[in-house]
Amino acid sequence: MSIRISKETCVGCLACIRVCPGSLIKEKDGKAFIKYPRDCWGCASCVKECRFGAIDFYLGADMGGNGTVMNVSVEGDRLLWNITRPDGTVRMIEVDGKNSNKY
Ligand code: SF4
Ligand code: SF4
Structure with a gap:
């Protein structure tokens, strides 16, 4: 399980x-990148913290994801969890940002 950070976004x-508990994400030229992708255990802290939808989180076969990718963007107090399946279908789940750590 790992993440991908979009340089463009x-x-x-x-x-x-700041939130990665394993210090796996580093900065270069003003952008974040994951330096140790194999060490990522998928806690999703970075995904929830990124307000710009720049981090894709891979949902692996162990979670029934089979290539599904999730990222999070923010609108006011709402977190929008965008889930894109391998067939291109997208599902959006809205979460109250104040309660996001319950999920
Ligand atoms: S998912 Fe968790 S462990 Fe993996 S890079 Fe993000 S914060 Fe670090
Ligand atoms: S939280 Fe998102 S926008 Fe901020 S440095 Fe990380 S990837 Fe980039």
Whole structure:
């Protein structure tokens, strides 16, 4: 399980670096990148912290994801969990940002 950070979408706020419990994300030229992808255990902290939808989180076969990708964007107090399946279908789940750590 791992993540991918979009260089194009990342604005360099570095919030993901601060929350990664394994210090796996680093900064270069004002952008975040995952330096140790194999060590990522999929806690999703960075995904939830990125307000810009720059982090894709792979849902592996162990979770029944089979190539499904999730990212999160923010609108006001709402977190929008965008889930894209391998066949291209997209499902959006809205979560109250104040309660996001319950999920
Ligand atoms: S939280 Fe998102 S926008 Fe901020 S540095 Fe990390 S990937 Fe980039
Ligand atoms: S999912 Fe968790 S362990 Fe993996 S890079 Fe993000 S914060 Fe670090």
